[in-house]
Amino acid sequence: MIQWFPGHMVKARREIEENLKLVDVVIMLLDARAPMACRNPELEKMIRQKSLILVLNKIDLAESASTARSKKMLQRQGYKVASMDSARCRGSKQVLDLVRQTYAPQAEAMIKKGRRVRPVRIMVVGVPNVGKSTFLNCLAGRKMARVGEKPGVTRGKQWLRVREDIELLDTPGLMWPKIEDEKQGLKLALLNIIGENAYQEYDVALYLLEYLKEKCPEILQERYRVKHTDQPAEDIMAAIAVARGFLIKGGGADLDKVSRLVLQEYRRGTMGSISLE
Template sequence: MSINWFPGHMAKTRRQIKENLKLVDAVIEIRDARIVKSSANPDIEDICQNKPRIILLNKSDLSEEKVTKQWVKELSNEHTKVLSVNCLKGLGLKNIKPALDEMLKEKHDNLRSKGVVNIVTRVMVVGIPNVGKSTFINKLAKNNIAKTGDKPGVTRNKQWIKTKIGIELMDTPGVLWPKFEDETVGLDLAFTGAIKDEIMDIEDLALKLIETLQINYPERLKERYKLPELSESALENMDNIGKKRGAVIARGNIDYNRVAVMLLDEFRGGKLGNISLEKPEK
């Protein structure tokens, strides 16, 4: 299943990030806690280099807590702090200001020695589409300045947003890289909604998700869809899910589109339980 999506505005965003990096003190990169590696744009790593960075593992309420803790330990280093958060509920966001202050202590001490009293920290917010950047900004700013949506590609232009805690945020559109060398990365992004469903074969995508879940989380599938047993065939499991949910059309055929939409919606909404599609040891 080939996945390749790189709209023109994303190439423009990559240029913007490079050009505007000198305007900020630090970078906040938002990733999906369920697919920590797949939701990391390698371009961001290269572009930001040694700029102080905070990685927010968003939607951590949908991932396995023990796996997310492993990722926090794995990704933390001298220049990078990693926080587990839920941007929608605001969980974990109170730790951002102290983390920034600690990382920028030398710079802030230098400014205070020159008589600067009200220090404003300017931060660039980056991440792939639909990972929660606008939701994070709105929560931190306590308003709805940044546009939000449950579809990728909502934010298109650079925006500056002020907060009441001495942080100014530069919002940027979500940016993916031009080509996914690993098909698994593309699938993980598609499973979680980072890639538009409209450009996907949604029935094939749902079948791939069943293949993944029946290997890694078989009990979740059985429990959610009341299946006594799972078949080795993902298609047969999809048929049985369709029958259990009444997605049957003329002559007993399965309405695969209906099953696909339902399955993806329920997975993305956490109704199959806490799932981490990637673990550090992999």
């Protein structure tokens, strides 16, 4: 079973909890390729009392039909949902509209009392590496928060005035102590949400190949030159090694190298936009 709950997250959890009092709206980012797997039960419990907006991020790496389906399903459950490509800053208008809508009752109350409407305070939360800092930079229109390809980049909290009317709090990606569902752990690892020392790349690559085999065998055939996709994922892995000439000394297949390759190509979208839900 994959589990990942590094020490700094205990402190991060406490800080998020403390700062919730200061916040008007919480925006929770989910990876559009597997939004359900990205839902952190602990985090959702903590923010239960707050106005929440869900943002399906990285839509450029997801299948649009699948993103639309997830969005509809979440909306039916009563959530406010937007979708974004934060890397290219596409979709921010949708998010800002939802923020305005959510903050309107509070803003009106301030006006009624004859007070100046203060900037809306938004906390951005989510599991690691979903793009929280990138999202914040997009809304700010400039690079204010540090971004990175690996999970665990943002450590301390920081309030940033991103626009005239918005203050944003970036938070470190948060996991929860125990992932109950094995598939969920594999999806999170595949999406690079879980730190790489918490799993074997080989196991996650096998999961990916198994998934591709069922869902889009043509990728295995065309991109990786696998002739027969109806064989076990282990054999597909070996076939890719042979086709690519990934061999270890003595002539055996270099399965670690294949694992790294397919994980990287999935994560970067090189093999296409493939959703997991």
